[in-house]
Amino acid sequence: MRRSPRNLARLVTALALVAGAATATASAQAADNPYERGPDPTESSIEASRGPFAVSQTTVSSLVVSGFGGGTIYYPTDTSQGTFGAVAISPGYTADQTSIAWIGPRLASQGFVVFTIDTITRYDQPASRGDQLLAALDYLTQRSSVASRIDSSRLGVAGHSMGGGGTLEAADERPSLQAAVPLAPWNLRKNFSSVQVPTFIIGGESDTVAPVATHSEPFYTSLPSSLDKAYMELNNASHFFPNTSNTTMAKYMISWFKRFIDNDTRYDQFLCPNPSGLAIEEYRSTCPY
Template sequence: MRALIALATTIGLALTLLTAVAPPAAAADLLSQGKPATSSSTEKASTPASAAVDGDTRTRWSSTFGDRQWLRVDLGANATISQVVLRWETAYARAFQIQTSDDGTAWTTIHSTTTGTGGVQTLDVDGSGRYVRIHGTQRGTAYGYSLWEFQVYGSGTGTPPGNGIPDPTTASLEAANGPLTTATYTVPSPSGYGSGTVTYPTSRGSYPGVVLMPGYQGTQQNLRWLAPRLASWGFVVINVGTNTLTDDPASRGRQITAAGTQLLALGNTAGTPVSGKLNGTLGAVGHSMGGGGVMAALRDDPRFRAGVPTAPYYPNMNFSAVTDPTFFLTCQSDAVAHGNTYAVPWYTSMSQAEKLYIEVPGDHLCPMTDYGDKAKQGKWIVSFLSLWLRADTRFSPFLCGPVRDADQNDTSLVTRWMDTCPL
C-alpha cells in the first residue's frame, strides 16, 4: 500500500509540474477596435455604430426600438474568430446570432442563443471572415439593442486589401485623379442642408464617407476640385450646398452632421447608387466658415473621426476638446482667417489629438477650386484621410519622414509646417 501511495504521489507531482510548465494558449488579438462599423439603425446621432468599437465604455451604439436589428464590423481582411465579447447597456438581446461573412452579403452563424442575459457576455466561437456582426432577433427589454462595446478577438490571416487601392506614390497622389473610377449622384431630397452631390467609387467595396462644406457665400463650387480626388482614392464624398449663403459656422457644423447622417442612410438604402458603399466612418473637409463647421462637427458628433479645416474661421471659439485627427491647411497671406488667429491657437490647445498644420502661399481663397497648388494639397488631404479614416499606413510616409521632407523643406511651397509625427 505504501508503494502505491508513493507511486500515486510521484505521478501527481509529475502532472503538477507538467501543468505548471505547459505554455499558455496563444492570446487572441482584439481585431475590432477602431474598425469601420455599420448598423441596421441608430436610435440617435449620439449613439452611432462606431461607438461600439471605439474602446470607450462610456459611449455606446443603440438601435431603434425593433426586434430585427444588426451591428456589423469590418475587420479589413479575413481573420480567424475565436471569441466575441458583448458589453450590453440595459437594452440587451434575448435572442441573437453572431455571424461572419467574407463579403458582407452571405452570412454564416457561429453562435446562436434564445436565452441572452445581458451584462457582459464572453462567447467562445469558431469561425472566420472579414465581417462579423451581431444579429438581434428578440429584444430583452421594450427598448432596442444597445452595446457599450462589441469586441471581436482572433488572429488575422492577411493584410487589408484596401478595396483595390494600389500602393500610393508621389506621382499618383499628385495626379488629378486616383486609381478608382468614380460616378456622381445628386441627392434628391437633402435633409438639414441645402443641396448635395455625391461622388463615389464605382468599384465594389465599402468606404468612409466625407462631407465637403463651403465657406461664407460659397457653393459646391468651392471644393468641387476635391470630390473626385477623394472618391478616386476610396471615399464616398458628399459635396454640400448650405441652407443660405450666409449661414454661420455653428449652422455649418450642424449641416455637416445632417449631411453625414443622410449619406449613411443612403448607403443603407437599397436601390441608391451608394447602397452598401458606406462603411460607417465619417470625415469632413471645410473652407473658411465651413472649416469652423468641421471643428464643430469633430467636437460634437462622435461619428466624425478626422477632419480637414482649410483656412478655418470661427471667432471666439475654443476647440481644445477635439481629440480626433485634424489637418489645418492655411494660407500665408490670408487677411480673413490667418492661421495665427484661429488654426494655430486651436492646434496648440488640442493636446489629445493627432495634428498636422501646413501653411502655404496665397490668400484666403488658396484651398478653393482654381486656386493654390492642388497637386500638393490633394496629396496631403488624401493621405491624411486615408491614414485616419481607413487606417491605411501606406499613406503615412507622405505626412511623416523622408518622403514628406521634400515638401516640408521647400519654402516656395510651404511657409510653415507643424505635426505630431512620428505616426
C-alpha cells in the same frame, strides 16, 4: 552551366516558397487592415488629378433632405473591394458647393465617397455648418442612393473658411468621426481642446480673411497635445486657395484621410517626418501617428 534534375527541382521548390511567402505577406497585410483600398501609393499617385478609381456622381436636391442644402455625391464605381469611407465637405461663407467641386472627384478617385454640400443659406455660421456636415453624413449613410457603398464607421469632414470652422465644430460634436480637415478655417471660437478626432488644419500664409495668426494657428494650438494632429501653412496662399485645383492641399488631404479613415499606414511616408518644400511655408504635427 547545366543543372541536374535534382538541382532544378530544388530551385523550383525554392522559388515556390518565395512566391508563397510573398503571397502570405500580402494576405497578412490585407488581413491586418481590411480597409486598404487601391494600389500602393507613390508621390505621383497622390499628386495626380485622378486616382486609381473610376468615379460617378449624383445630385441631391435640397427638397429631399433636411438639415443641410443638398449637394453632389462623388463615388467610386468599383464595388469589388468592399465598402468605402466617406467625407462630407462644406463651402465657405456666401459660397456654394461649386466653389469646392474640384475636390469631390479628386478625393473620390482615391477610394472615398465624397459629398460636397450646399448649406441651408449662404450666410450660415460655423456652428450651423458643423451641424449641416453631420446631417449630410447621416443622409449619406442612411438614405442616399450610395449608402450600401459606405462603411458608416469610417467617416470624415472637411470645409473651407466658415466651413472649415464648421469642420472643427463637427469634430468636437461627434468624436466618432475618424478625421477632419479644416481648410483656411474661420471661427470666432478659438478653443477646441475637447476635440478627439485626428485633425489636419491647412492655412494660407497670405490669408487676410482668416489670418493664420488669429485662426488656423490658435485652432491647432488649442487641440490636445495628445491628439493626432497637423498644421500646414501654404506658402503665399490667400484665403481662397481651396477654390481652385491645388496639388499640395489635395496631396496631404488624401494622405490624412487615407491614414485615419482607412487606417492605411502606407500613407505614413507622406506625413512623417514632417513634409517640406517650396509650396509649404510651415508644417507642425504630432508625428509619428
